[in-house]
Amino acid sequence: MTADPMLRTQKAWPLEEAGKLADRLAKQGKTHALFQTGYGPSGLPHIGTFGEVARTSWVRHAFSQITGLPSRLLAFSDDMDGLRKAPDNVPNRELLLANLGKPLTKIPDPFGTHSSFGAHNNARLRAFLDAFGFDYEFASSTDYYSQGRFDQALLRMAEKHEEIRAIILPTLGPDRRATYSPFLPIHPITGVVMQVPMEEVRADGTLVWRDEEGQRFETPVTAGHCKAQWKADWALRWYALGVDYEMSGKDLIDSVRLSSAICRALGAEPPVNLTYELFLDETGQKISKSKGNGLTIDEWLRYAPPESLGQFMYNQPTRAKRLYFDVIPRAVDEYLQNAERGMATAMPELAANPAWHIHAGDIPQSAHSPLSFQTLLNLAAVSAAETPEDLWAFVRNYAPDTAPGTHPFLNVLVARAVAYCEDFVRPHLKPRIATAEERAGLEDLITRLQNNAAAIDAMPPGAERAKAIQDIIYDAGRREPFTTPNKDGSMGVGRGWFNALYQVLLGADEGPRFGSVIAAYGIARSISVIQAALAR
Structure with missing residues (x-):
């Protein structure tokens, strides 16, 4: 891929982030970037999941355009984490309750469709990401630990055990501080992820600990016999995999700080991080x-x-x-x-x-609509359209050369506008009675529309027709108390006139240019709406 460093001069936050990453790789002499996003698979993917992967993907694309270098996006599932509580919205919940504390991939799937609860949720995550066309590689914490991909990093963590404890301990309460270790051994009998103090962490990577019954165990840190606690685990991944970029929410600011310190203690520079705000x-x-x-x-x-x-x-x-x-x-x-x-x-x-x-550098030609979504919503409200077919009948007044088959994106917008209007617009529309001044203006608007109907209908559909109608609306509003002085000293029409149109005719406070609404709805039907409003 051809690099274009000049893109860094453009103002766009993904380009700024990509520039920081390019500087990091240049400093380290790397020629490949690794992006990462992480998930706790005890729950289902949600709108925040989409946001994090989409934003990371935009930075990744910007990085490739600026540098021409290859990259990968790793979607990492922390499926070796112990299940702490059973969700309420799953079948066979007793299966989960009987296996609390075990890694998600060692717990039976309550849905009965996969080899484990973790595998089920991982499948849901992958299907979610695939549905949006994200380019990623899936990674399982269970696989990485059990296959030895973290072994060298875990041994390094054992060497740095006390240094890592010194980083974390000041952030803990007295009770937790007394027992904290970055390691969570897997109980060799019960399979539970143990949160117990370490009696000894040996230089060869052996953990010495006791369970609740007092039984003593010696567990190697390697080959999936233990996992790291959350902040240490995050740092472990960065160190072991060489992660270059990962973003996270504002609620993880302290975790980023501590994980970064642990990563440095292990001997690596933490990745470039963007902290995004929460919703x-x-x-x-x-x-x-x-x-x-x-x-x-x-x-x-x-x-x-x-x-x-x-x-x-x-x-x-x-x-x-x-x-x-x-x-x-x-x-x-x-x-x-x-x-x-x-x-x-x-x-x-x-x-x-x-x-x-959003489109990774290739904006589709179909991403176009002759009507704004707000206009479609107003049109759906004023027309009482209950189905997309109803609304399409009015859309063709504005754009007669459009059709669902030839304009698929507009067709999507029409269907969505009907659903949105039905649930959120129409129930809240409360048209008010026109004042005497507003009544005079609306009566004048009816007359002007009637007098110009033939000329407007003869015009080609689209923006030109909508502008002609908008000019008529302006002319009808050039009266007290709606006029306002322009900068050149002439008298123009203030927002009060247009607010009156929306409040009296639609029951809304504002909307798009009213000329576009009338052009889409049709002159005759629009006159009927105005007459009905005046008759209230």
């Missing part, structure tokens, strides 16, 4: 899987295409954002605008466009 719910509270106060990925995809979710994840990853249903329309329209702009932009400026990153 907030509609009230500004942190999203919690246990509370269920967030938005699931299935819910997002019911109301919008995955590209819009990519747009949401792309925007300012280091700032906290509300992740709730009302952010979806803006994300869709932002994506549409960026994709349209990207198709008309050449490199290197194109590399500053989010759509270029």
